[in-house]
Amino acid sequence: DQQVKQNSPSLSVQEGRISILNCDYTNSMFDYFLWYKKYPAEGPTFLISISSIKDKNEDGRFTVFLNKSAKHLSLHIVPSQPGDSAVYFCAASSYGGATNKLIFGTGTLLAVQP
Amino acid sequence: GAVVSQHPSWVICKSGTSVKIECRSLDFQATTMFWYRQFPKQSLMLMATSNEGSKATYEQGVEKDKFLINHASLTLSTLTVTSAHPEDSSFYICSARGRTVFNQPQHFGDGTRLSIL
Numbered sequence: 001d002q003q004v005k006q007n008s009p010s011l012s013v014q015e016g017r018i019s020i021l022n023c024d025y026t027n028s029m030f031d032y033f034l035w036y037k038k039y040p041a042e043g044p045t046f047l048i049s050i051s052s053i054k055d056k057n058e059d060g061r062f063t064v065f066l067n068k069s070a071k072h073l074s075l076h077i078v079p080s081q082p083g084d085s086a087v088y089f090c091a092a093s094s095y096g097g098a099t100n101k102l103i104f105g106t107g108t109l110l111a112v113q114p
Numbered sequence: 115g116a117v118v119s120q121h122p123s124w125v126i127c128k129s130g131t132s133v134k135i136e137c138r139s140l141d142f143q144a145t146t147m148f149w150y151r152q153f154p155k156q157s158l159m160l161m162a163t164s165n166e167g168s169k170a171t172y173e174q175g176v177e178k179d180k181f182l183i184n185h186a187s188l189t190l191s192t193l194t195v196t197s198a199h200p201e202d203s204s205f206y207i208c209s210a211r212g213r214t215v216f217n218q219p220q221h222f223g224d225g226t227r228l229s230i231l
Contacts, residue, residue, distance in 0.1 A: 034219055036222075041123075041205075041224075041225065041227065042224045042225065043118070043120070043207050043208075043209070043222030043223045043224045043225045044158070044207070044222045045222070046219040046220070046221060046222075049219055089157065089158070100146075100211070101148065101160055101163055102148075102160070102220060103160075104157045104158045104159075105157060106156065106157045107157060
C-alpha cells in the first residue's frame with residue numbers, strides 16, 4: 001500500500017522555465033511533508049518542508065504548496081537550472097507518531113535541459 | 115547544514131561475510147537514526163529506527179537477526195548485515211535527526227553500496 005505517490009517517474013523542463021513536481025498521499029494523519037533531492041550514489045539532500053498548518057512555504061527558487069483537502073502537494077522550482085537535474089522525493093510523516101518516521105514517494109527524475 | 119557521514123561508501127564482499135556500516139552525525143547530537151534500503155529505481159524503504167541507548171524498532175518484514183543495529187552514542191549508529199548473501203546487495207542509507215520537539219527534517223548520509231558476490 002503506497003501511502004505517498006509520485007505518479008510522474010520523470011519530467012523534462014527547459015532551463016529558465018518552471019518545474020512542477022507533484023505528490024499525492026492517502027493517509028490523513030500525515031501532517032508534515034518534505035522534499036528531498038537525490039543524485040545517483042548519494043544520500044538525499046533536504047530541500048524544503050511544510051507543516052499541515054500552512055498551505056505554502058517558500059525558500060528561494062523552491063516553493064512547496066499543500067492542498068490538504070486533495071491530499072496533494074507540489075514542489076515548484078523557478079527558474080529551473082541544469083544543476084537541478086536529479087531525482088526528487090517527497091516524504092510525509094505524522095508528528096503524533098512515536099518516531100516521526102518518513103514515508104517516501106517513488107521519486108521523480110527531473111531533467112533540466114540547457 | 116547538518117552533516118551525516120556514512121562509511122564505507124562501497125563494499126564488495128563474498129557471500130557469508132558480515133558487513134558493518136557506520137553512520138555518524140558530525141555536527142549535532144542525533145537522538146534518532148534511521149536506516150533505509152533502496153533498490154534500483156525504487157523508493158527508500160525504512161528498515162529500522164534506532165534511538166540512542168535503546169533497542170532498534172524494525173519495520174515489518176525486516177529480519178532483526180539479519181540486520182543488527184546499534185546506536186550506542188548520540189553521534190554513531192551502526193548497521194551490521196550478518197552472513198550477507200547476494201539478495202542483500204542494495205544501497206543502504208542512514209539518516210539522523212537531532213533532539214526535537216517539533217518537526218525537524220532528517221539529514222541523510224551518502225549511502226553505502228553493498229555488493230555481495
